[in-house]
Structures are given as C-alpha cells and as structure tokens.
Amino acid sequence: MIENEQKIIPKCPRCESIEGQMYSSFSKSGARRCVCRKCNYKYTLNRKYPKAFKDEAIRLYQTGLSAREVGKILNVNKGSVLNWIRKLQNDSTKI
C-alpha cells in the first residue's frame, strides 16, 4: 500500500513557516517545487517515499534488474534506488 504523498507538509527552509506554502511545479527528477508566499523563497521539496515503495524497488532489484532499470520502472532516480539498496545491505550485515 502506498501512502498518499500529499501528507507531506512543505515548510519554508528560510523562514520556517508552514503557512502560505504553494506548490509550483515538478522538477525533472520528480521533486516538487514550492514557493513561500511569506518571504518569496523558492525551494525544492524532496519527495519522500513510503516504505512499501522502497520495498518494491528492492524486490525488483533482487529479480536481477539494475538500479537504473528499477528507477525507470518506478519513475525514480537511480541514486534513490541505490541508496535504498545500500541501506538494506547495511542493515542485513548487522544481523
């Protein structure tokens, strides 16, 4: 089950206000661009992925696909996929 990503509340990194934050557009990597109406600061809100989404990416990777291919299928960048895989590998070596 994938959680609704709209639960993420944008917060201005400059004035730290959560009021008056507006979504403008998406960047090429899929991150959401926001504008603070209080101080007019433009910033990028990193998309946070729910655990189920990461699990799916890892599952696909374990079927033999490359991180790049997984990224293409799930429409995320390769770097994110690699991060999740590395994190998983670190966790499993601790056991």
Ligand SMILES: [Zn+2]
């Ligand atoms: Zn602001």
